[in-house]
Amino acid sequence: MTKTQTSGKLPRTLRLDPSDTFVFAQAAEPGEWAVTGSFLFFDADLSALTGKDRAAFRSGFVGVRSLGFSTLVVVSEASDAEREAAVEDLARHIHERLGAPDREAACAAAREEIEVAASLCNLPVGSVVAMHRSERDGEIAEEFRTLHQRAPGADPLHGRAFHFVETDEDGPEEQADLLGLLNGAPAGAKRA
Template sequence: MSALKLPRTLRLDPSDAFVFAEAAEPGEWAVTGSFLFWDRDLTSLTGKDRIAFRSGFLGVRSFAFSTLVVVSEANEAERDAAVAELAGHLQARLGAPDRTAALVAAREEIDFAASLCDLPIGTVVAMHRTETKGAISEAFRTLHQKPGGEDRLHAGARAFRFVETDEDEPEERADLIGLARSRTS
């Protein structure tokens, strides 16, 4: 039997604190969080809500967003605690009709998150979420550690590199300076 693995939120730099309305703390168990967008008008999302839709994993403890997760070893007690914590949010914040329904939904979300972790421990995963004809789709990619010495200017300074994909989707841009200014206003 293989070890239980779940995604944990990962923060390589402070950008999550600028791009999301609320950023998950590093090290939280995470789920994709797509259920937060099921009943929303996705075409009207702007700013931080749009970024959360496009690329945010949901931290189970904080119910806040993270751009990246890392595949991590977990035990049954940690898995059960994540289910219980997520169920609490589903009931208190999203109006699940009772604890039993909340637990069933939370277990499904945690099980789906675990299914994404059929990768080596320590693998970093990013998500890109889209909406097409009323259906939400999620695409996942792994980020790979950059071999040493490739970048003489930043030798050893960058832990990861982004891998180009063959997808023909519009490039997503974030105005980090503008977001930082609006946050301090």
């Protein structure tokens, strides 16, 4: 296998809407290679986490470039060069920000995290993965859920919260008196 061929799969951060930018103190950029990030919480008092830190602990994958959090990741093809770049990005953070004793130790830790992330990718490319992290008996536990892309031609209406239908019927238009309902008037009662 040459260095330009695909060597496997890794998770990438996925942002379907801007919610991660509100949920986490620092959101990962869309499309970053990702790891589970549990190592960021090894020395934390998990019972004392609140707000955005608690949300990051419970459901945040970590982007290796930004060290920001992402609720979802997508299984993606990764070349050897991309895998090595992910190791280098994560090793830099482990050494500079997290205090690894030297670059070699940081690279070893980063490589281990990337391998754990790769082990989550025994799924079809395009599968979306979410995580729930918790503390059990003094240990950090991770549980993963997967969603798969719909097959081409699948029911386009499945999963929608609302479906609007135009009709040609002429009939009475329904109206709701929201103020009347708030003031205790029965539904359908006319306001004077």
